[in-house]
Amino acid sequence: MMYHLRSTAFNTLRHYSKDTKIFSDKILSESHQATSPLNFVLGKRVDAQGSSSFQLIAPATGKVLRNIPNSNEQDISEAVLAARHTFKSWSKWTGFERGKVLKTAAELIRNKVDDLAYTEVLDTGKPIWEARYDILGCADTIEYYGGLAGGIKGDFMQLSGGSFAYTVREPLGVVGGIGAWNFPFQMAAWKSAPALACGNTMVFKPSQVTPLTAVMLGEIYQRAGLPGGCYNVVQGEGETGQILCSHSDIDKVTFTGSVPTGSRIMETCAKGIKHVTLELGGKSPLIIFSDADLDNAVKGAILANFSNQGQVCSNGTRVFVEESIAEDFLAKLIERVDNMKIGDPYHEDTTVGATISSQQAQIVEGYIDNAKKEGATVVYGGERVTPSDPNLAGGIYLRPCILVNCTDDMTVVRKEVFGPVLSLLTFKSEEEVVARANDTEFGLAGGVFTRDLQRAHRVVAAMEAGSIYVNNYNVYPVGVPFGGYKKSGIGRENGEDSLNYYSQIKSVYFEGGDVECPY
Ligand code: NDP
Numbered sequence: 145m146m147y148h149l150r151s152t153a154f155n156t157l158r159h160y161s162k163d164t165k166i167f168s169d170k171i172l173s174e175s176h177q178a179t180s181p182l183n184f185v186l187g188k189r190v191d192a193q194g195s196s197s198f199q200l201i202a203p204a205t206g207k208v209l210r211n212i213p214n215s216n217e218q219d220i221s222e223a224v225l226a227a228r229h230t231f232k233s234w235s236k237w238t239g240f241e242r243g244k245v246l247k248t249a250a251e252l253i254r255n256k257v258d259d260l261a262y263t264e265v266l267d268t269g270k271p272i273w274e275a276r277y278d279i280l281g282c283a284d285t286i287e288y289y290g291g292l293a294g295g296i297k298g299d300f301m302q303l304s305g306g307s308f309a310y311t312v313r314e315p316l317g318v319v320g321g322i323g324a325w326n327f328p329f330q331m332a333a334w335k336s337a338p339a340l341a342c343g344n345t346m347v348f349k350p351s352q353v354t355p356l357t358a359v360m361l362g363e364i365y366q367r368a369g370l371p372g373g374c375y376n377v378v379q380g381e382g383e384t385g386q387i388l389c390s391h392s393d394i395d396k397v398t399f400t401g402s403v404p405t406g407s408r409i410m411e412t413c414a415k416g417i418k419h420v421t422l423e424l425g426g427k428s429p430l431i432i433f434s435d436a437d438l439d440n441a442v443k444g445a446i447l448a449n450f451s452n453q454g455q456v457c458s459n460g461t462r463v464f465v466e467e468s469i470a471e472d473f474l475a476k477l478i479e480r481v482d483n484m485k486i487g488d489p490y491h492e493d494t495t496v497g498a499t500i501s502s503q504q505a506q507i508v509e510g511y512i513d514n515a516k517k518e519g520a521t522v523v524y525g526g527e528r529v530t531p532s533d534p535n536l537a538g539g540i541y542l543r544p545c546i547l548v549n550c551t552d553d554m555t556v557v558r559k560e561v562f563g564p565v566l567s568l569l570t571f572k573s574e575e576e577v578v579a580r581a582n583d584t585e586f587g588l589a590g591g592v593f594t595r596d597l598q599r600a601h602r603v604v605a606a607m608e609a610g611s612i613y614v615n616n617y618n619v620y621p622v623g624v625p626f627g628g629y630k631k632s633g634i635g636r637e638n639g640e641d642s643l644n645y646y647s648q649i650k651s652v653y654f655e656g657g658d659v660e661c662p663y
Pocket of ligand 1: 166204322324326353380381384386389401403408409420423424425458560562588628632633635651660
């Protein structure tokens with residue numbers, strides 16, 4: 145998930161900053177973010193004390209930037225303790241006061257967008273303009289929750305005999321946040337903003353692959369006036385996440401990542417009866433009817449498959465095209481994808497950056513090989529591209545891949561690939577395609593392109609997914625809830641809805657007369 149703004153703004157943003165720094169070893173070695181301590185506790189950067197460590201590798205170059213120590217039990221306990229301690233005062237601030245801090249943070253993010261985007265590219269290898277786009281979207285999200293914070297309230301119920309009841313919406317306490325690597329700054333922002341707006345405090349663990357910008361968010365919050373201890377960051381691998389989830393002083397876990405890890409986290413939380421929000425994987429369908437505007441449908445299919453190197457949870461990777469237009473659709477799709485520019489993510493005109501890691505690239509290539517063995521045909525891409533800049537030789541750059549002759553039972557059509565692989569499937573009738581679209585364990589998103597209004601509404605009603613796009617794909621305006629059906633998750637992020645997942649209701653009964661007691 146990703147673009148808060150409408151896709152028409154893409155080109156404007158791609159040229160937002162003409163003076164973006166050109167990627168080089170010199171800049172890498174000088175990067176403050178790649179040398180400073182990366183845990184953030186009580187408003188300060190600190191080093192984790194764990195005896196084991198992991199490597200931070202820049203996907204664009206494949207170069208090792210540094211080793212980062214894992215946070216051990218003590219590091220995590222200190223962060224949770226700081227969050228618990230600060231919760232006592234932060235939760236007593238009025239919503240309006242909390243909102244002011246968030247709104248200031250949003251403005252600071254906008255002022256720092258190039259620095260943040262630059263560092264996000266260092267971590268992820270995504271094109272710089274996409275990173276900038278993500279970060280500006282996060283500023284909007286934080287401002288949005290800043291605006292909502294003052295309006296968080298309960299209800300009042302008049303009862304008989306002068307009695308009444310009211311409800312108070314209270315925070316949950318200390319929230320543990322755990323993020324995936326595809327939108328690192330966004331994960332930290334989408335989780336912390338509603339949590340803090342409700343009066344919770346947080347300990348956030350980014351993916352080991354992308355540790356840098358969650359800490360920068362901590363510094364921004366600090367400058368905006370957030371009390372130290374409200375937002376903390378611990379770095380580490382899966383075990384750090386496991387320790388965080390099982391900590392007895394964590395009241396809720398909000399997680400974004402894969403289904404297997406989500407399931408493990410839910411098990412851990414079940415032991416402590418902790419609240420849990422899970423944003424998990426997907427294998428979403430995009431249905432294109434023969435009456436659709438074909439050019440828009442092609443653009444939609446590209447947005448649904450190839451932004452962020454295809455590493456997007458809500459991607460519509462099963463592209464169902466009505467048989468009668470399949471040939472025309474494919475020709476237009478290939479023509480447009482062929483214009484995508486692969487290479488240096490720091491160049492403003494790059495549209496395909498580096499794949500996050502060699503392991504992930506191997507997984508994607510494995511799916512493509514397997515698809516061929518199962519009878520699919522690669523009509524475009526799927527191979528590695530070597531950028532002309534020798535600096536980028538260690539990065540992995542995959543050309544977006546289009547598969548045809550796919551069937552619903554193929555592994556590539558059933559499993560989440562999490563890479564730039566589009567499977568094209570054809571259909572004959574609405575009833576058939578809706579049944580096939582829903583035939584998946586996932587339910588994160590779905591799309592439909594048609595000019596027929598009644599059909600659009602019928603298909604939307606029949607689709608089993610948390611977000612459905614009609615005549616567009618992968619746009620995320622601030623304020624619209626996001627989350628999955630089926631195995632794609634539990635709970636919602638974004639929108640007012642998210643506040644319900646970071647708060648609890650206290651019902652208060654007030655007696656206006658004498659106690660009636662039958663005993
Ligand atoms: P993972 O599930 O592998 O990891 C996600 C996070 O969980 C990482 O920070 C990871 O740490 C941590 N983790 C791993 N094991 C444990 C554990 N036992 N207890 C607690 N935390 C743990 O997912 P990826 O990072 O590979 O992300 C890709 C997945 O995320 C895809 O399935 C994608 O669809 C999904 N996703 C869902 C989104 C949504 O909103 N629905 C959005 C974006 C991605 P570490 O990496 O350091 O090992």
